[in-house]
Amino acid sequence: MDYTALVDTMRRLALEAGDVIMEIYNSDDFDVKVKSDESPVTAADEAADALISAGLRAAFPDVMLVTEEQAASHTQSGDTFLIVDPLDGTKEFIHRRGDFTVNIALVENGVPTRGVVYAPARNRLFYTTADGQSVEETGPFDKAAPGATSPISVADSDNAALMVVASKSHRDQATDDYINKYAVKDMKSAGSSLKFCLVATGEADIYPRLGRTMEWDTAAGHAVLAGAGGEVVRFDDLTPLRYGKDTYANPFFIAHAPGVTLQES
Ligand SMILES: Nc1ncnc2c1ncn2[C@@H]1O[C@H](COP(=O)(O)O)[C@@H](OP(=O)(O)O)[C@H]1O
């Protein structure tokens, strides 16, 4: 795999998809449909999916492609693939709350090794570079060439004063009970894969997810976090979260800076 070409392509497609999404976000009105799994989908999800899929297929015709919006038609299986969530945080998008992201990742042998997360309404762009180190690029973003970037790395965590981030729209008692096992300095809530990026930049120490997600929701954020020195483990046995699982469904997980002393479930 040519990682330089891959990262350039992922970055460009995420920015292009972000433009398409923002055009719809800023329009007066858009339709919301409900998918078979009861989750909402908009024209923005579909347009971004089509754009990214076409771009990845053209650039990497031999690499298997998994996308959220085409999940029902996936017939191939394997542990090396490109995986896309064209608009993560659709509820955030619909309610115009801004925490939504474009997500593109490469999974190799079950591990997300490269990824891009773009939050167009927040003007934040995170990705792994060709060498695997994670960076945040500061806008304005030029699709043709990367601008100024800064390396990001996880916090040097203080287990007596942890910053926790959790889902805005999927939050329950079990999550709160688990968070209460830690000495928490402060809590923040965020939508979408941005939560992984907040751990990656050191803005949070831990993101526990005791709720359903699919691999396309997490792969790009997971790659960005890993490239910043962080880890994502299964909630049940604290082993690394792996990809290419049956139906692409994730178990509950914990994303964290390595200095956090994890509590048992
Ligand atoms: N019951 C469920 N089954 C599968 N995925 C779910 C789910 N409930 C929430 N999710 C996933 O969680 C994502 C939202 O995460 P968060 O709550 O952290 O913002 C959604 O992404 P989409 O918005 O792309 O559909 C959705 O895929």
Ligand SMILES: [Mg+2]
């Ligand atoms: Mg999603």
